[in-house]
Amino acid sequence: LWNVNLKRITNFTVGLQYRGTLEVLLFSAPITTSCCVFLLVNGTMLHILRSKAVFRETARYVLLYNLLFADTIQMVLSQLLYILSACRIRLTYPVCGFLVMLANLTTGISPLTLVVMSLERYVAVCYPLRHASIVTIRKTALAIIIVWAVSSLNVFIRLILLLNFPFEDLESLQMKDFCSNTPLLLGPMSDHYDKAYTWVLFVSAGVAVTCSYIGVMIAARSASTDKVSACNGRNTLLLHLIQLGLSLSSTIYDPLVTEISKVLDRVTVLRIWSILYVFMILFPRCLSPLIYGIRDQMIRGILMYHLCCQVKLPNSIKLLKY
Template identity: 45%
Template sequence: MSNSTGQQINITMPDMFQVYLVKGLYGAFCVSPSIVFLYINGIMLFTLRSKSVFRETPRYLLLYNLLFADTFQLAMGQLLLILSLPPVFLTQYTCAIIVLITITVTSVSPLNLAVMSLERYVAVCFPLRHSAIVTIKNTGVSIGVVWALSSINPLIRSILLVLYETFSADQIMQQFCAMDALFYSIVSQEYDKSLTAVTFTSVGIVILCSYFGVTTVARSASSDKASTTKARNTVLLHMIQLLLCLSTSLSGILMGYIYRLGTLNRTARLVVGYIFFIFVVTLPRCLSSLIYGLRDQTIRLVFLHHLRCALWTGGLSLATDKH
């Protein structure tokens, strides 16, 4: 009996060493750029709160909400990744709280993109009524509705967790804390597929209708074509961002399909998982600040100013609000 145990240890120890080596190398490779993007996103969030012109303009408020959701989701993803590197064992209760919060914030991004597209549609198609329709109050209500709708998903998930999953609050997780580790029943999987299809189809229709509406006005406009063209490109950018959000939502399904092929060993699955994490989960969450920070002329000057101050002084320097 002791010989068989010793033989098993000799066989498994090199494999475990290789697994922990891959975790350390790829974990550092994933965490390092994410920290940089979190830093940049933080500067962008600070920028959007540093001037009254940003705080009192509806589209900048919507951008702040989108960027906050993306940054928070990126931070939670980094937390889960860091916890997966050493053998940290979480209780199912702790894991469920982290996952449910992440699910709530994840649902905000596509819904917020739909509201941003509608705002651009109203600005171009109803310019005389834009200031009356898109007010600070109405924008705040829209953001509240977005968060309220996003909160429905984790509530339903909590019910599914109690009714259909093997859940015990004080039980230790036997694997990496993730949504797939908590919700693995057929009912939860079908709900996830249905919710993803309904959400992205609905938001996609809203963005497409906004794009075609803005395009129609841009073709028929006799003046201010530059403004309408810029609005059309902005709505198109929202569609690209929606596709990136969709790729993030489908990453779990794609990873599950790859794992079920059975052709990859444990080390190879870790490598594929980290590659997915970088290009499918991390990058879409980091593009908003870079795209809008460099594309919008009003934001660009203030953003680059704060970025230079942060790089030179090691922290954000408070800019005097002249507006």
């Protein structure tokens, strides 16, 4: 199996075709510009969440900061790999491995954080009187540490599987094509583990968020529950489910491109690859600041204040005093 995979890697570039420079610019320029705009929004949101005491001392905003931070790092790494591939810059396996492993680390943070955020909303709606004692800043920090530890363990296992590959049998450590996660699945164990971890992670996260959503819906029908709070909590959890589904779509990005490449010519595949990158990688990472920046009344005014070159808006004047 090692020899078969080694032969596949060595002969992967036979008959490679590339798009023209003008076409690459037409695809890359708007994608890169859009990414920079959303990175600006993400950076502004991160600054807001750390600059105001009301956000630093509220559990759900601390969790939102962790989600935005992971999504921002993931967006930067994805865009870097996209630009490198568009410019036909081939990396070595060690450099590509470092970037991909870092991307895998942040990719796992989003669904796990969404689970914790869903549980926090469940407690807020179903146990409002005990929410302050159950969801504390200290417990929230512990939950974030566990999230990063689980994702780091996944990266560590991937690294061990990667190091088992006989790189000395390769003609060169220089990659034959652009850097992505698929070329680094160098053995059958790596491929099996990647699929197993992905499905276990997202099925577990999906079950957790769905159960929280059902719990909030049941609580919303109770006469003792704040109807407005329950309705807002239900809508928030529904958005978490949508975000989780979009995050799952990014995990099938590389396998989908691989399958398409088997039936279409390379130039067509590269065009489809750019389109899929926008909708399956970039777009899901841009949703968080839009969802929370627009829906959350405490964030909306300050966010617009910063994005509008610090022109004071009525909704933001009071919050800026914190």
